[in-house]
Structure formats: C-alpha cells, structure tokens
Amino acid sequence: MEVSKELILNALWETLYMVSISLFFGSIIGIFLGILLVVTRKGHIYENRFIFSIVNPIVNIFRSIPFIILLVAIIPFTRLMVGTSIGTTAAIVPLVLHIGPYISRLVENSLLEVDEGIIEAAKAMGATPLQIIFRFLMPEAFASLILSITTATIGLVGATAMAGAIGGGGLGDVAITYGYQRFSTITIFVTVVILVIVVQGVQSLGNLFERKIRRV
Template sequence: MEIGTDIILNALWETLYMVSVALFFGSVLGVFLGITLVVTRKGHVLESNIIFSILNPIVNVLRSIPFIILLVAIIPFTRLIVGTSIGTSAAIVPLVLHIGPYFSRLVENSLLEVDEGIIEAAKAMGATPLQIIRKFLLPEAFASLVLSVTTATISLIGATAMAGAVGGGGLGDVAITYGYQRFDTVTIFVTVVILVLLVQIIQSIGNTLERKIRRVS
C-alpha cells in the first residue's frame, strides 16, 4: 500500500519543524553550558572548581541517557510544559534536553582548540572575562562552532526519527506507522532516502560555511 505525497511532505515539514525549534533552544542551552565548562575549568578566566565539578558530571549523565529512554522518562515533564506527551510539539522538549548537553561538549571542544596565547594576550590588554569570551574566545572558535552546529543538527534528525516510535510525528512516524506496521517497504525506502538527503545537504552546507569562514579569518 503506497501512501500519498501529501503525507510525506507533511512528515517532512514536521521533521524540519522539530529539528529547527529544538536546535535553536538546544543551541542556546549548549552554548551556555559549553562556555561555562571551559571558563570555569582550572586556569581559565572564571576558574571555579565548585561550578565545574557540579556541571561536568551533570552533562555527562544527561549525555549518557539514550534518547529513546529520555523520551519516555520525562513524559510527565513534557506534559507539564506543552500539555501533551504526543505529537511534534511534545517531542521538542526531550529533543532539547537531548541535544543541549551533547552540543555543549561540541562547544567545549571547539573553545578548547583556541590558542592559549590569545587568551593570555587578551588578559594582558586588560580585557574582562566577558570581553575575552565575546571578543576573543567565540570569534576564534567560530569556524569550528559551525561544524559543531552541523553535527548537532544531523544528530537531531536521527533523534526525530526515533521520536516517531512513540508518536512524535515526522518521517520516523511515517516509516513506522505506514512502512513497518503495514509491511510497506516502499514507504520505508522513501523516508530513508529523504533522511539521507537531508543529512547530506546539511553536512555540505556546514562544510562550505566552515571553509569560507576559515578563508576570511
């Protein structure tokens, strides 16, 4: 049994909606956590052993939880936030909590790649910690951060597909409901092809932007 193009297009829209909204909020959370993990570590501009010792294991724990388990485990919290635990809007809550800690590690790695000499030079010029973060740390790591966003986006696409297993909507939902449960291999093939194309497009855009930024800088 073949499904209509309108169902596929609607599922594609739901996937893009979930990815874009979750990426926005997850990026805000991830950037905040990533910067905090870097600047509070020993020897950095806002060194704080207490904050780092608390935040680091929390991020590790959240990153360690498989998304499908997180999706189910926080159903009461999701229902509290959006009023339901089913649908695309409900799926965004666990997606944000999934991608935020993951993205924070990517941000942390990107910022740690910045030459320590740049930070020392900024300190010597009398820059405040906030100025060092805004005018030195983030600009120097910008090209690497673009690739981090690309990686996070691709990870989110995979997570939205898993969200379909519990009624989250999107292409994953179509693949399971119309493909797997109805033994429609064509539908499964079409959804897989669309997901692969999405990943390839996003990766290509990310690689192109990263090369242009490095060339300019």
C-alpha cells in the first residue's frame, strides 16, 4: 500500500513542528543548565559545590534514560502538561526533557573549551561574573555552540521518529503505521530518504553558520 503525498507532507510538517518547538524549549533549559554546570564547578567564577552536586546528577539521570522508555515513563506528567499523552503536541514534552539535559552537556563542553586566560583577562578588567558569562564565555564559545545545537537538532529528528512508536505523529508514525505494519517497503524507503535529507540539510546549515562565525 502506497501513502499519499498529502500524508507524507503532513507527517514532515509534524516532524518539523516537534523538532522546532522541542529545540526551542530544550535549548533554553540546556543552555541554562550547561552554564550552571560550568560556573558552579570547583575553581570557576560561581563555585558552588551544593548546586553543582544537585544539577550534575539530575542531568546524568535524564541522559541515562533511553528516549523510548522516557516516553512511556512520563505519560502521567505529559497528560498533566498538555491534557493528553498521544499526538504530536504530547510528544513535545518528553522530547524537551530528553534534549534539554543533552544540550546542557554539549554547552558545558563548549564553554570549558574557552581559554582560561580570557576569563582571567575579564576579571582583570573588572568584569562581573554575569559579564564574564555573557560577554566573554558565550561569545568565545559561540561557534562551538552552533555545532552543539546542530548535533542536538539531528538527535531530535531521530527522537521524533521514535515518538511515532506511541502515536506521536510525524514521519516515524507514518513509517511504522503505513510502512512496517502494512508491509509497505516503499513507504519506509520514502520516510527514510526524507529523514536523511532533513538531517543532511541541518548539518550543512550548522557547518555553514559555524564557518561564518569563525571567520568574523
């Protein structure tokens, strides 16, 4: 059985919708947690062992849970947040909780790559801790952060495909419902090709922006 062009386009829209909204909220959470993990660690500008000892294991816990298990485990929370546990909007809740901690580690790695001499120079100029974060650390790590967000976006595309396993919508749902369950090889092939194109496009854009930023 072949699926219609309209169904494929609608599934593509659902996938892009899930990825964009989840990436937006996940980035807010991830960047905040990533900065917190860096500045509160030992020897940094906001050293605080108590906060670090809380945030670090929380991030590790969420990162250690496979997404397909997280989808099912937080169904009551998802229902509480959006009123349902099925559908494209419902899938955004676990997607955010999945990608936020992942982005936080990528942000942490990017910020830790910044030369400590820059931080020392900022302190010598009398910069406050917040100024050091947003005027020195973040700008210096910006190119690396672009690649981190690119990696996270690609991870989200794959996660949305898994969300289709529980009726989350998108290309993954089409591949499972109309491809696997109805033995339509062409449907699976088409959805895979579209996902590959989306991933290649995201990676190419990320690489392009990263190169332009490094040249500035």
